[in-house]
Amino acid sequence: MTFDSFYEIFTNPTSVRKNHFWEDFTGSNLHSRWNVQTDSSSTAILQDAEDDGVKFTTSSGNNDVVWISFANKRQYNPAGSAFHVIYKPNHTSLIGYNLGLFSNDGDPSVGANNNNAYFVTQNLSTAKSRFACGGGSITYTDGTTTVGTDWVYNSAEVSSSSATMSGVSGLEVTQTSNFPTSKLQPKISFRTADFASKSGHLRYFEVYNT
Amino acid sequence: LTKSLYERFYPLTSTGNQRFVANFQGDSFNTNIFNFRNVIGSSGTVTVTDEIDGGLAITTDSTTGSVMQIDMNDRRAFDPRASKFIFVTKRVGTSLQVLFGLTGDITSSLPNAISVANDTSLTYYSCRVIASNTGGFTNSDVAIDTDWHVHKGVCGTSDYNQYLDGILKITVTSNIPTVKCQPHVTNYARSSGGQESRIRYCEVYNT
DSSP: OOOSOHHHHHSOTTSOOOOEEEEOOOSSSOOTTSEEEESSSOEEEEOSSTTOOEEEEOOSSTTOEEEEEOTTOOOBOTTEEEEEEEEEESOSSSEEEEEEEESOOSOTTSGGGGOSEEEEEEETTTTEEEEEEESSSEEEEEEEEEOSSSOEEEEEEEESSOEEEEETTEEEEEEOSOOOOSOBEEEEEEEESSSSOOEEEEEEEEEEEO | OOSSSHHHHSOTTSOOOOEEEEOOOSSSOOTTTOEEEEEESSOOEEEEOSSTTOOEEEEOOSSTTOEEEEEOTTOOOBOTTSEEEEEEEEEOOSSEEEEEEEESOOSTTOSSEEEEEEETTSSEEEEEEEETTEEEEEEEEEEOOSSOEEEEEEEOSSOEEEEETTEEEEEEOSOOOOSOBEEEEEEEESSSSOOEEEEEEEEEEEO
């Protein structure tokens, strides 16, 4: 099936399209739409390697972190949005890798900056994906996707009555209370929980209001 | 199931034409793609909003008669007689002419252009089709408002058809420009105070 326009792939032409954004992390430099922040000299650099996307590399101080966001340009709906990510940690312990939509673009190693959000992270003790979602505090629920050092696909969606996380095998987590309440922006953060440099990759991020 | 985005638009036996999409997302306005200019005035602004589905805010200088525009700085890759455009926009200002579509020029008079008009001096959504300064406005039967709408323009060799929310509203068969064009949004302030419009999607492609 072919389409006349991008618009008509996703939206009936009689409907007004809501926000929809995707990023392939390909090019000479990270697109300027991303605001890169770090509390040290950690980096976010596009890679010269097949399918490797952008690589987040922390410095070697404990809790050193790098994150990218939209600098508080929050156009996504906490009661009606979804995102998809393809990511890969390069370590199985002593890291924190959060990918999703957040109200606050502040330092993610400060816990309060992760409230009012929904995102994908990991339970490193069980090597499984983990869904994080909430308003004034975050509810964490383990998923079933194995997360090691291979590429992982996860998606998540919130509505006014539920929040879900899915992976390649389908629905993993359904949450029926404690949703974000403030407008949201993309934010991806990678942190070392060690006195050693750690790294992870991201090659796709898509988000849209539903 | 197709393997490529290309095949969503074209059979592999054809050569696809120029196509462009902007979502106006990110921490700031991307000046690598769109240029913004105070055509008349000096302090107009272009800002990615901090608002759900808020898109990009284009605001004129505070003086009456000021003109604020985004365009491609005369990188004109589109054919006004063989192209289509889709814009999702809304007017915010209460005394404002917003024109958006294709223009061959970046001057304030836009002497060669095919544009959708949301103009507070008119009663209805309209189009402005003009070639070498000849032509003008044609009304639809839809009253102007300040809501988001999807506007599609279909530019042919001898006619221009304009759709509002998927429904054909205007057909124009004269004064179709012939010069190469670029996408534009142009705000003309009909009164003082800084007049704003929004855009959250722009797609243009040659056919």
